[in-house]
Amino acid sequence: MSTGDGFLLPLRLFVGFRQLIDGVHAELAREGHPELRPLHGFVFQAIGRDGTTAVELGRRLGVSKQAAGKTIDNLERLGYVERATDPDDARRKLVRLTDRGVTVLIRSAQIFDELRAEWAARIGPERLRALEADLVTATGAEAFRLDVPGWFGS
């Protein structure tokens, strides 16, 4: 049975995703972080409070270690992360969020919560919870992969 509206679902999923991401970055830009791109927020999350390495970051993002290294270069230049040599392993260079980076990570979470509250106001809190639960059920446990530019275009 082909209802013909199968395009609606992916379209709306993406529009929703994009609106949330754009909302966060519009607010972050207003608060003094205009250079951050959507990609960076996910990188911040992948780095986390404990820090990581370029290779491990690449693994988490689903991109090559070189690509991860370039992203780190950019964020380092922007002052959001810093590299430190690992005292236990001279090969590794720990990538850690700076204070500025941690601030962004915290603010991002807060703004996402605010945007989520707006959704709740629009469709109702219980409908939003159901939406989230259904999304999890429908999509399973698949992890997030960050290779969006290369994935989408080519």
Add this chain to the structure above:
Amino acid sequence: MSTGDGFLLPLRLFVGFRQLIDGVHAELAREGHPELRPLHGFVFQAIGRDGTTAVELGRRLGVSKQAAGKTIDNLERLGYVERATDPDDARRKLVRLTDRGVTVLIRSAQIFDELRAEWAARIGPERLRALEADLVTATGAEAFRLDVPGWFGS
């Protein structure tokens, strides 16, 4: 009130989007179209059955006319679209789907419907309808923009 799970929503929206797109392209690849990228499906939709021009395509996709032209070049090389001069306006070059392109457009719609049916089986048809309706309510009438590579990364 910060529940701290604000990250869940955008993440799951994107994972859902990506799973659907990947599902369609996996099947299309199986059916003889392995070179199509996620981007292309949306371009096909933007071109439509009636065809369009490079400038208009760029407008619909939210990218420059030059970028649209390059995408058309690629799809033309792959045999999915063709350019024809407009008899009423010698400046315009109508971009139309070839038979192969139309086939993909039709199959994409069918596969999306099938994937949607899988979602319905997993969470229930009425929950899926509610999910779609809530997404539309939450995101409003915003149009789809195709400048994903430049938007996300950069």
Add this chain to the structure above:
DNA sequence: TAAGATGGTCAACGTGGTTGTCCAAAACGT
């Protein structure tokens, strides 16, 4: 201790986006 695995960087390349420029053809205003 020698051989292999791992982490990081550099270089070369491809893709796809952008802006700037230019030309031909259509639309417009006097």
Add this chain to the structure above:
DNA sequence: ACGTTTTGGACAACCACGTTGACCATCTTA
């Protein structure tokens, strides 16, 4: 009707970000 403006398309240069391949230093392991 004619000159001016607008529009559609293409070319070039450039940039961002991904890839693979190679190389070196360091740690691990047989």
